[in-house]
Amino acid sequence: MTPAISLSQVRKDFGKFIALSDVTFDISDNEFFTLLGPSGCGKTTLLRLIAGFEDTSAGTIHLYGEEIENLPPDKRPVNTVFQNYALFPHMNVAQNIGFALKMLGWSTDEITSRVDEMIDMVRLGEFAHRKPSQLSGGQQQRVALARAMAPRPKVLLLDEPLSALDLKLRQQMRGELKTLQRETGITFIFVTHDQEEALSMSDRIAVMSAGKLQQIGSPNEIYEFPANRFVADFIGETNLIDASVTQVSGRRVTCKLADGETITALAHQDLQIGAAGIVSVRPESLSVTPTAPMGQSLTGTLGDAVYLGTDTQFTVHLDQSLELKVRMQNGVTDGAKLTAGDPVFVSIADGAARFLVD
Amino acid sequence: MAAGTGSGKTISATFSPVRHWLLMPSWLVIGFFLLIPVVLMLIYSFLTKEFRGGVIWDFSLAAYDQFIFDRGLFGDDPPRIEWAYISIFLRSIGQAMGATVLCLLIGFPTAYFIATRPAKTRAIWLFLVTIPYWVNLLIRTVSMKFLIRDNGPLNEAMLGLGLIDAPLQLINTNFAVQLGLFYSYLPFMVLPIYASVERYNFAFSEAAADLYAPKWTILRRIVLPIVKPGIIAGCILVFVPSLGAFLAPDLLGGAKTFMIGSLIEEQFKGNAGNWPFGAAASMILLSMVLIVLMFYARAQSRDQT
Numbered sequence: 315m316t317p318a319i320s321l322s323q324v325r326k327d328f329g330k331f332i333a334l335s336d337v338t339f340d341i342s343d344n345e346f347f348t349l350l351g352p353s354g355c356g357k358t359t360l361l362r363l364i365a366g367f368e369d370t371s372a373g374t375i376h377l378y379g380e381e382i383e384n385l386p387p388d389k390r391p392v393n394t395v396f397q398n399y400a401l402f403p404h405m406n407v408a409q410n411i412g413f414a415l416k417m418l419g420w421s422t423d424e425i426t427s428r429v430d431e432m433i434d435m436v437r438l439g440e441f442a443h444r445k446p447s448q449l450s451g452g453q454q455q456r457v458a459l460a461r462a463m464a465p466r467p468k469v470l471l472l473d474e475p476l477s478a479l480d481l482k483l484r485q486q487m488r489g490e491l492k493t494l495q496r497e498t499g500i501t502f503i504f505v506t507h508d509q510e511e512a513l514s515m516s517d518r519i520a521v522m523s524a525g526k527l528q529q530i531g532s533p534n535e536i537y538e539f540p541a542n543r544f545v546a547d548f549i550g551e552t553n554l555i556d557a558s559v560t561q562v563s564g565r566r567v568t569c570k571l572a573d574g575e576t577i578t579a580l581a582h583q584d585l586q587i588g589a590a591g592i593v594s595v596r597p598e599s600l601s602v603t604p605t606a607p608m609g610q611s612l613t614g615t616l617g618d619a620v621y622l623g624t625d626t627q628f629t630v631h632l633d634q635s636l637e638l639k640v641r642m643q644n645g646v647t648d649g650a651k652l653t654a655g656d657p658v659f660v661s662i663a664d665g666a667a668r669f670l671v672d
Numbered sequence: 673m674a675a676g677t678g679s680g681k682t683i684s685a686t687f688s689p690v691r692h693w694l695l696m697p698s699w700l701v702i703g704f705f706l707l708i709p710v711v712l713m714l715i716y717s718f719l720t721k722e723f724r725g726g727v728i729w730d731f732s733l734a735a736y737d738q739f740i741f742d743r744g745l746f747g748d749d750p751p752r753i754e755w756a757y758i759s760i761f762l763r764s765i766g767q768a769m770g771a772t773v774l775c776l777l778i779g780f781p782t783a784y785f786i787a788t789r790p791a792k793t794r795a796i797w798l799f800l801v802t803i804p805y806w807v808n809l810l811i812r813t814v815s816m817k818f819l820i821r822d823n824g825p826l827n828e829a830m831l832g833l834g835l836i837d838a839p840l841q842l843i844n845t846n847f848a849v850q851l852g853l854f855y856s857y858l859p860f861m862v863l864p865i866y867a868s869v870e871r872y873n874f875a876f877s878e879a880a881a882d883l884y885a886p887k888w889t890i891l892r893r894i895v896l897p898i899v900k901p902g903i904i905a906g907c908i909l910v911f912v913p914s915l916g917a918f919l920a921p922d923l924l925g926g927a928k929t930f931m932i933g934s935l936i937e938e939q940f941k942g943n944a945g946n947w948p949f950g951a952a953a954s955m956i957l958l959s960m961v962l963i964v965l966m967f968y969a970r971a972q973s974r975d976q977t
Contacts, residue, residue, distance in 0.1 A: 367878050387881040394882045400875035404897045414883035465884070 316379045318343045318469055318501040319364060324373035326359055333359045334525045341503060346495050348504045350512040351522035357505045361471050366390050378468060393462040394471040398478060399454050401446035407457050408442045414465040432460040452483045469501045476511065488515050509549050521545050541582060542672045546594040553638045559589045567669050569593060573633040575612050579667035591671045597641035599666030602628050602658045611661040616654055630660050717951035725945050735952035764932040767846060768914035771853035775910045779861030787869035801859050813852055813923045820848060844926030852920030860909035868902025904968060912961050932957055
């Protein structure tokens with residue numbers, strides 16, 4: 315199957331600033347694909363290269379097998395939902411949605427029926443003749459979506475479309491977007507800096523940082539097996555501890571922490587004894603007990619506890635410089651029995667620690 | 673939008689004891705120097721003329737009568753329309769429209785160019801636009817007269833380059849007057865258009881391109897409608913003073929390009945004038961301008977809904 319989008323060695327320079335370099339990957343047909351990264355990582359630039367608003371400095375972009383990087387935006391069968399929607403202020407909802415169809419030379423009847431169909435899809439029937447300024451943020455967002463999907467693009471590009479909405483609406487729209495993508499079968503490329511958004515909606519995620527691709531994978535892969543320190547740190551919360559390998563058995567390594575204690579972790583690649591790196595452990599895969607548990611554990615002193623509703627987050631000091639964040643569900647443990655300053659044992663869920671070379 | 677929210681209200685309330693008086697200086701200036709003279713002119717236009725300038729305080733419609741009818745509406749003969757003054761009036765409208773179109777054609781690209789420069793260099797370009805205003809209008813118009821006269825530098829240069837065989841008749845033509853008006857009022861076109869293009873969100877253009885609109889269509893269907901208020905403001909700011917201008921027509925146009933501004937000026941200059949007639953012509957000019965502005969205001973309020 316031809317990929318929907320195929321990027322090869324894509325590079326973008328703005329003067330001396332390298333916004334993107336060496337970006338090579340494919341996005342499959344029908345996929346909900348997310349570009350995730352902090353601001354300035356190049357994700358929006360990549361989206362703009364695919365849309366045609368910027369020219370590539372090097373590399374090629376193929377859309378279903380056809381080279382498109384030299385086509386102007388009005389010749390590319392992709393459409394964009396803009397961050398602040400960019401709805402035409404002098405046109406009403408129906409005119410906004412019908413604009414692309416008019417440009418493509420559809421007949422008036424075809425336009426009318428397609429616009430009606432789109433207005434129904436985003437449930438804006440009673441607002442068809444309103445101007446964008448007379449709509450709420452959520453309604454404008456729907457119009458932008460309907461406008462971009464009306465011409466049946468092969469790929470829909472979404473540039474942080476939910477960032478201007480408030481939390482409740484944002485969560486609701488996540489579900490709607492996902493449903494819309496599944497029902498229409500259009501390939502979505504979704505740009506966001508919000509990892510929760512990315513994890514909850516995507517088939518696959520590309521994590522980007524400083525103009526480079528860091529990792530591509532399903533939400534589960536990205537979360538459970540981060541490729542490097544950046545990904546581990548950016549996605550979710552984690553404890554990062556410097557360590558060196560003392561024993562190797564396949565992908566399972568035993569490593570020594572700075573305070574001399576040892577942890578067993580899974581590694582991405584084959585490692586030699588003595589290799590230096592970091593161990594990443596999610597707070598929720600750690601638990602604190604006042605007495606020594608069965609199996610592997612680390613000893614430390616309990617720091618402060620922060621109540622978070624369903625969870626409590628503890629800080630445990632292993633020695634002067636090392637501390638771990640531990641998150642435990644309330645009710646499961648007797649967190650109340652622990653007080654700051656107590657000596658405690660921290661145990662790691664089996665197979666939860668990761669050894670990262672960088 | 674956020675009227676009455678916390679700090680905003682407190683700050684505007686700082687001035688509340690004197691707020692009503694803030695406009696007082698403007699009201700005084702406008703009252704004394706605009707309202708009173710206009711009312712005076714309105715009264716004068718209905719009085720009888722004194723032969724050496726000035727007025728006699730007798731009510732009369734003679735001034736308006738003279739403007740519109742040949743030999744008078746109240747004479748013995750059947751009234752006929754007097755075309756002399758009306759045609760001066762129509763010509764003035766034509767000249768002002770010509771100047772406005774010239775200003776728009778040159779001013780829009782200029783304003784668009786400036787508004788799309790990086791923020792730092794925009795101030796420099798705007799400054800350059802205002803430079804001609806450092807020189808008195810009279811001086812500028814006179815120098816244009818020298819430039820475009822039959823054996824002036826422009827004709828000499830074109831002859832020298834072999835573009836023309838004989839000097840072009842530029843001076844004393846309608847075109848010369850339009851050129852003079854255009855030169856006088858161009859910044860009035862550039863500045864309001866600049867202000868609206870500068871506020872224009874170029875994401876609209878990107879969205880239109882993304883939705884398959886070619887470049888010229890984007891300009892026509894997206895950019896122009898959105899910056900229209902600036903264009904209309906610019907056109908009014910050029911058209912209105914052009915309509916009543918007398919400097920450019922006097923200096924650059926001949927007898928054939930006599931305009932309403934010059935007609936009015938003559939009525940008040942020296943001893944040969946006719947004050948009520950000049951006042952009546954002014955009132956007709958003023959009502960024309962008000963009608964144009966009324967259409968503009970109606971179009972504006974229609975756009976807002």
